[in-house]
Amino acid sequence: MKNIAPFIFLLISSVCFASTTGTRTLPPTYVPNGYISVTINVNVDPGVSGVIVREHIPDDFTMIETSVQATYQVMAGTEVDNNGNIIYKWVAFSGGGVPSFSITYRAYVPPMASGDYEFSGSVMTLDNPEGTQITGDTILRGGKGDINNDGTVDISDVILCLRIAIGLNQLNQKADMNNDNIVDISDVILILRVSIGIL
Ligand SMILES: [Ca+2]
Ligand SMILES: [Ca+2]
Known part of the structure; x- marks a missing residue:
């Protein structure tokens, strides 16, 4: 006791x-x-x-x-x-x-x-x-999502993010939407949400 x-x-x-x-x-x-x-x-x-x-x-x-x-x-x-x-x-x-x-x-x-x-x-x-x-x-965090640097986040950036996620394009920090140092499907979904304005 x-x-x-x-x-x-x-x-x-x-x-x-x-x-x-x-x-x-x-x-x-x-x-x-x-x-x-x-x-x-x-x-x-x-x-x-x-x-x-x-x-x-x-x-x-x-x-x-x-x-x-x-x-x-x-x-x-x-x-x-x-x-x-x-x-x-x-x-x-x-x-x-x-x-x-x-x-x-x-x-x-x-x-x-x-x-x-x-x-x-x-x-x-x-x-x-x-x-x-x-x-x-x-x-x-700012400056995320506009992977092609054209001033907007749209479907072109979603496609670029998807290409990075599956290894077709080189890693780009702007594609790491959730700041976990990898680019994967979570980032593709986040960038898609930004592109359609529902972040
Ligand atoms: Ca863009
Ligand atoms: Ca990420």
Whole structure:
């Protein structure tokens, strides 16, 4: 009995110090003048009565639509931080504890967008007012998909990606849509989705 005491202590500690967290999922890439869809899963500790999610998207991007999957009402709003950045906020309060929820938003990508973009945000609770950084995806990779460098992602690029995937053409980093360092059928499907505008 004595031997398992440390393990019981560790178990209790991990429950006590578990925190409410957020995990972001970004699409593998974007196309300028298009739209992206982003999901934040918020895992709320049992008994936490107030949660605030704050999210900052790249400056030139425009949030056009948000939706929340929750069994409890989550209010959405915006604020401007000390640096003049727009912060998108979602707030939930419940005396009996806020259930875990997820947020999905769509954002418009400006026509001049290029390169990689960073997303940042945090999840605050009443006993953690400093907040915990949202983990998961933080960088939205640009410059993917336009394999033939003609400025658009269309069926020609899908065909090139397919040729690379089956070894007929040389590897091209722009064809690795999901950034896993190989070009295979997953990338062909992603590039097809980009070409028809459903990323
Ligand atoms: Ca192209
Ligand atoms: Ca890949």
